[in-house]
Amino acid sequence: MTRPIDLDTQRFKEIVRGKVRDGLKKYITQGEILGRQGREVVSIPIPNLDIPRFRHGSKGSGGVGQGEGEAGQPVGQGGDQEGGLAQPGDQEGQHIREAELTLDELADMLGSELELPLITPKGDSTLKTKKLRYNSIRQTGPKSLRHFKRTYKRALRRLIATGGYDPLTPVVIPTHEDERFRSSSEVVLPHANAAVIYMMDVSGSMTDDQKQIVRTESFWIDTWLRSQYDGLQRRYIVHDAVAHEVDEDTFYRTRESGGTRISSAYTMAQKIIDRDFPPADWNIYCFQFSDGDNWGEDNTLCMQKLQNDLIPVCNLFCYGQVESPYGTGDYLRELKKIVSRFENLILSEIKNREGIYDSIKTFLGKGK
Structure with missing residues (x-):
């Protein structure tokens, strides 16, 4: 038999989830996730939520105190500069609760909010x-x-x-x-049938704000793709003039500087695909983020590698250009010259944090 307190708890959890759902765009764009707990649960701060509290009996019923002091004397070191008692504030405080949600719950909210279509996998996607x-x-x-x-x-x-x-x-x-x-x-066991390769420019022209935008968007993209596949393999690449394959923690925390050769990231991505993910058996997604500031002579090599080696084997190749005060943005103009020839090449401009929301929908809105 269900107890009343269990029903109340369930109703309160629904209220909390409703608050998250209503403010999802803010959480996506501002990155107000307190951090992963393990691999399946995250905490999100929910402001302006009335927290359930105990209701005590009426005042004046007596009580027990300990220690020295006079009746009515304040506890602690309150007081104004003249030695009097400090005046109480008359404004309502902000109530904040940390709501714990599973990644599956967040993915459902994300798909509903952005109206994302379900992905149609290829290969052995339905096998166990x-x-x-x-x-x-x-x-x-x-x-x-x-x-x-x-x-x-x-x-x-x-x-x-x-x-x-x-x-x-x-x-x-x-x-x-x-x-x-x-x-x-x-x-x-789920058949690991999808591979995601994240590529991030960490050169000197990418500020910490731009890198944080990339990491926030990557988290939400990852959350959605994990909900669409029973098994998901992820690889991470960071690059300046030279590319390195790194683990997830390094990708989300690294800070580097230097020049930019985007082709180095493409070479590393191709190496990972050849080594780990035969295209006939894997659904491959590449997400590249940069401020578009690339060494001029490298653009020609990038276009060759992209068109000949990466786009033909990917379900999606997504390029997100983050606006930077130091980046030229020239690389996006090069990609716009070829985008009409490839249905699975998706481009997005991310001017600031507010642009994360629309960028995710641009990347994932075709359900590939």
């Missing part, structure tokens, strides 16, 4: 991998699967219980009834 996992013990089985430790402990307990164990001559010989064997069961 079946694997035998030895996760139990049984009394019968082949000798090759005999669990020595379990068998020995069973025999030892039997000898001690029957008085047949001598500590001076500790000989333990298991019988047929003592034997225990490993047993397997079939476990269905």
Whole structure:
């Protein structure tokens, strides 16, 4: 039977989720996520929410105090500059609650808010991998699967219980009834069928604000793609004049400087695809972010690599150009010359944090 307090708790959780849903655009553009807890849960600060509180009895019913002091004396070091009591404020404070939501819940909200279509995968996207996992013990089985430790402990307990164990001559010989064997069961694992490669320009022209925009957008893109695939493999590339494959933590925290050669990122992305993700079996997504400031002679090489090596094997190749006070933005103009020839090449201009919202919808709105 459901208790009233459980119903109240459930209603309050729905209110909290409603507040998140109503303000989702703000959370997307401002990055007001306090941080990941593990890999599945995040916390979001929800302002202006009345927090449930206990209601106490009427005043004047007495109580117990400890320590020295006079009746009516304030607790602590309150007081104004003239030695009097400090005056109480007359403005309402801001109530903030940290709402914990799973990434699946956030993905559902994101898809609903941006009206994102479901992705139609290719290849072995609907397959599941079946694997035998030895996760139990049984009394019968082949000798090759005999669990020595379990068998020995069973025999030892039997000898001690029957008085047949001598500590001076500790000989333990298991019988047929003592034997225990490993047993397997079939476990269905998701087939990892989608690969995402994130590329971020970390050269000197990319300020910390621009890098934070990239990281915020990458988080929300990642949240949506994870909801669309049972298994998702991710790779991260940072580059200035030279590209490096890094782990997720480095991608979200690194700060570098230097010149810019975008072709180095493309070379690294192609290497990762050749090494890990055969295009016939994988749904491949590339998301590149830069301020568009590229070494001039490198643009020709970039166009060759992009058209010949990356775009043909990707479900989507998305380029997001973050406006920077130091970047020229020339690279976007080069991409606009070829974008009409490739349906899976998507371009987006991100002028500031407010542009993250529209950029995500531009990238993911075609459901590929």
